[in-house]
Every structure is written in C-alpha cells, then in structure tokens.
Amino acid sequence: xxRTDDQRASAQAAFLAGWKTGSIEIPYLLLKxxxxxxxxEVEVMLLIHVMAWIDKERTDFPTxxxxxxxxxxxxxxxxxxxxxxxxxxxxxxxxxxxxxxxxQYEKYNFDPLMERLAGCWYDEQSDxxxxxxxxxxxxxxxxxxSIFEKEFGRxxxxxxxESITGWLxxxxxxxxxxLAGLKEAVFAGKVHFRYIDRILLEWSRNRITTVEQAKEHxxxxxxxR
Numbered sequence: 001x002x003r004t005d006d007q008r009a010s011a012q013a014a015f016l017a018g019w020k021t022g023s024i025e026i027p028y029l030l031l032k033x034x035x036x037x038x039x040x041e042v043e044v045m046l047l048i049h050v051m052a053w054i055d056k057e058r059t060d061f062p063t064x065x066x067x068x069x070x071x072x073x074x075x076x077x078x079x080x081x082x083x084x085x086x087x088x089x090x091x092x093x094x095x096x097x098x099x100x101x102x103x104q105y106e107k108y109n110f111d112p113l114m115e116r117l118a119g120c121w122y123d124e125q126s127d128x129x130x131x132x133x134x135x136x137x138x139x140x141x142x143x144x145x146s147i148f149e150k151e152f153g154r155x156x157x158x159x160x161x162e163s164i165t166g167w168l169x170x171x172x173x174x175x176x177x178x179l180a181g182l183k184e185a186v187f188a189g190k191v192h193f194r195y196i197d198r199i200l201l202e203w204s205r206n207r208i209t210t211v212e213q214a215k216e217h218x219x220x221x222x223x224x225r
Contacts, residue, residue, distance in 0.1 A: 024048075024055045030113070033120040037090065042073055043081045047091070050108055060107035061093070090116060144168075144175055151186055163193050173200055180214045 026048055034044050049070050053062035064082070068075040085091050092109045144164060149156055156164075167173045181199040185191050208214050 024052050026051070027114070027117065029117040029121055033117055036120050037088075037116060039090075040081070042071075042077060043085060045071065046078060046081045047085070047110075047113070050091075051110075054108065060096075061105065144178065147179060148182060151182055152191060160193055163197070167197075167200060171200070171204070173204070174209065176211050177203065177209065177214060180211045184214075184218060 030044065030047065039047075046067065049067055050062060052070075053059045053066065059066075064075075064079060067082070068078045071078055086093070090113045092112055093106050094109045095104060096107055097104050145156060145161065148160070148164065164178070167178050168175065178196075178200065181196045181203070182191075184199050185196045188195070203214055203217065206217060208217055
C-alpha cells in the first residue's frame with residue numbers, strides 16, 4: 001500500500017514538474033476581451049497554438065501544416081481563421097534577418113493584437129470610472145453618507161442624499177470640506193442641509209478649498225462677532 005502511495009506521489013510530482021516546464025503564458029486580456037474583438041474560439045485557439053510554437057518550439061513562423069496538425073478542426077477552417085486574423089490586422093507577418101547567419105526569415109508579430117487588447121482594457125477602465133461617478137457611490141461616498149446619518153441621528157432622505165451627491169459631483173467640493181461644513185453646523189447647533197449649503201457656498205466665494213483654510217475663516221468670523 002505504501003509503495004502504491006509513493007508511486008502515486010512520484011507520478012504527481014513528475015506531472016507537476018512537467019506542467020511547470022511545459023506551460024505557456026496566455027495573455028489574460030485575450031481571454032477576457034476576445035469576444036469584443038469578434039474572435040471565435042477557433043481563432044483564439046489558433047493564436048494560442050502560434051504562441052506555443054514560438055515559446056516552446058522556438059519556431060517564429062510555424063507552417064500551416066504544423067498548425068493544422070495541432071488543431072481538431074478541419075484544415076480549411078485553420079486557413080480561414082488565419083486569413084481573418086491577418087486581414088483584421090490583429091497579427092502581422094514580419095521579415096527579419098538572423099544576426100548570426102544573415103539569413104532572412106518570417107515571423108508572426110502579435111503587437112497589433114496586444115495594442116487592441118490594451119485599448120479594450122483602457123475603454124473598460126474609463127467606462128468603469130464614469131459609472132462609479134454617476135451610478136454607484138464609491139466606498140468613500142458611502143462613508144460620508146454614514147457620517148451625516150450619525151450626526152443627524154436618522155437615515156438620510158433621498159433629497160438629502162441627492163444634495164450630498166450634488167456637492168461632490170456638481171459643485172466639486174472636496175469630501176473633507178463637506179465634512180468640515182457638517183462639523184461647523186453641529187458646532188453652531190444648526191444641523192440642517194440649508195445651513196451646511198450656505199457654509200459651503202460662503203467658503204466657495206472666499207476660495208476656500210481646504211479644511212485648514214475653513215478653520216481659519218471660521219475662527220476669524222467668530223472673533224469678529
């Protein structure tokens with residue numbers, strides 16, 4: 001029994017070693033965005049096979065026959081997929097010269113594909129940022145809502161939530177300044193949104209953009225009373 005367990009462990013170790021040395025790096029962005037590039041699974045698998053030939057076989061330009069032997073689809077489908085990738089400008093065939101022998105050879109270039117994938121990633125990040133600003137309150141915004149509710153001693157109304165959102169998005173008041181306005185209202189014993197709005201408007205007219213400036217302005221105002 002022990003021998004069987006040892007053999008099993010040895011086989012698993014050998015498999016793991018083979019996995020580590022025999023794997024290739026597949027760009028995650030390719031798996032994530034290939035549908036946006038209107039690629040089929042066959043075309044993606046073809047790209048992966050070309051990458052494997054380049055990485056593991058040290059063959060910069062695998063032939064059609066080599067690629068067709070590796071894939072399970074009909075040979076003509078491999079040809080069609082390769083033609084589409086080239087026509088769409090996702091990959092290109094470049095000419096290069098061997099530094100040692102001076103012999104000219106061809107190789108596949110994946111730079112156009114990587115540029116398109118990077119573009120998909122950038123567009124997604126931009127869309128995510130816009131959605132975060134307009135649709136979903138970020139974690140920081142949830143915090144400011146919680147602080148207001150704590151000071152008011154009750155849940156905020158939809159109109160009050162809209163007021164805070166307007167201060168952040170429309171008026172572009174820094175979150176710290178809004179919270180400073182809330183503290184000022186609490187200190188004055190006037191904990192309501194109209195009073196806080198007047199405070200923020202007054203600070204804006206005096207070009208106050210930081211909490212430190214707001215404190216100095218409030219101290220001067222109190223000393224004049």
